Amino acid sequence: MxxxxxxxxxxxxxxxxxxxxxxxxxxxxxxxxxxxxxxxxxxxxxxxxxxxxxxxxxxxxxxxxxxxxxxxxxxxxxxxNASPLSLYSSAGFGPPPEGTDTESALLRHGSEVFTSAVTATLAELPPHDFEHAVRLLADGKRRITLVGGRFTHLLAQYLGLHLMQLRDDVRFLPDRDVERTAVLAALTRRDVMVVFDYRRYEDDKTTMSSLVQGQGGKVVLFTDTWLSPAAAHAEVVLPSQVSAPSPYDSLVPTLAVLETVVAGVMGTLGEEARRRMQHGEDIARRAGLY
Missing domain, CATH: 1.10.10.10 (Winged helix-like DNA-binding domain superfamily/Winged helix DNA-binding domain)
Known part of the structure; x- marks a missing residue:
């Protein structure tokens, strides 16, 4: 694709x-x-x-x-292919003129940019893809593996930690080469890999997505509106706006999508999710973790 x-x-x-x-x-x-x-x-x-x-x-x-x-x-x-550095230069980010009320202006601008980006992202998500992502992540017969990039590993951890409280068989792709290879080699049709890949896309995300697809598994891809090359191997593609008041791409709209996905998974699992959360709370108290 x-x-x-x-x-x-x-x-x-x-x-x-x-x-x-x-x-x-x-x-x-x-x-x-x-x-x-x-x-x-x-x-x-x-x-x-x-x-x-x-x-x-x-x-x-x-x-x-x-x-x-x-x-x-x-x-x-x-x-x-834009980078924060190229955006910094082309978009005119830099020190404001002296005497400018930068704080209040920046707060207003941030509010406008983030509100617009989140609204557009949620409005433009294909309902079929969103529902399919929720079904895959809620399917207890499937094993979930999450992987992110330079910054988006934070999003992978955020989603993964929520899913771990709701269901079994959720893990992060290891960083070390030997462990990562072992996980990739053991992928089967029951596996779902959740991939986060945004512009200045990382080649390994496309390679891993191709491996998952080739071994019969499913890929759920979170990406930007330009679409990562990994989209060619994804079962589900959930794009987000990345507009921000700085030259860095924003992860705020994607975070809104993730929280909506978590709500969908909870709704699909229903009482099963509540029991899993309760069991986790009990174990944490007995272990002195909470």
């Missing part, structure tokens, strides 16, 4: 395209994003259509021509 906002737009509009335009769309999706940077003549030849068909395809997507489509694709790739 090609990953990216433009790829998603192309997929959504397949039904509106003519048969010849659909050939162009399929060639683009099969080779996304590289195929989008071919010349009109090369793309037309690969799709076995005329050059004007390629141009009409771009027009059908809302672009003035194929160069306009390529400019949008280039901008998407720039966003996908």
């Amino acid at each position: 090609a990953s990216g906002a433009l790829a998603e737009d192309i997929r959504h509009k397949l039904g509106e395209l003519s048969p010849a335009e659909r050939k162009v769309a399929r060639v683009l999706l099969a080779g996304y994003p590289a195929a989008g940077f071919e010349t009109v003549a090369v793309l037309a030849e690969r799709a076995a259509v005329s050059a004007p068909t390629v141009i009409r395809f771009a027009n059908r997507l809302g672009y003035r021509g194929f160069p306009d489509f390529q400019a949008a694709l280039r901008a998407e790739l720039d966003e996908r």
Whole structure:
């Protein structure tokens, strides 16, 4: 599955395209994003259509021509590969002018940015994917393994620690190579791997997702709106906005999704979850942990 906002737009509009335009769309999706940077003549030849068909395809997507489509694709790739440092430079973050009431302005801006991002994230989540994620995570016959990245390992731990209180067979992918290899080698059809991967995507997340899929397991992917390459191997993809008042991508919208997922798992497990929580509380008291 090609990953990216433009790829998603192309997929959504397949039904509106003519048969010849659909050939162009399929060639683009099969080779996304590289195929989008071919010349009109090369793309037309690969799709076995005329050059004007390629141009009409771009027009059908809302672009003035194929160069306009390529400019949008280039901008998407720039966003996908953005780092905090590049965002710091391009977005004008830095010391404010002297005398500026920065604290109150920043609080207002933060409120607007986070409110908008959380609202948009929850509104845009595909209900089917959300429900499927809840079903997979609540299925007691499945074993859950969670893995995150540079910052998103915090999200993996947050979700995992909640799930551990609600059900059995929840673990984190180990850090050490020998242990990690053993876990990956033992994956079967009963396994669900929950993967967190956001822009400046990490290659190992895509590799692990492919391994899980190849061994018959399921991948639940939490990612941004540009979609991690691991989406090609995921059973469920839950994208979140990452807008923030700083050059760092925000994890706040994803946290809102996680807490909603936890609520869904609790609702699905019902009394079973309550009994599990009660048992955990009893054991913790006897062990002097709480």
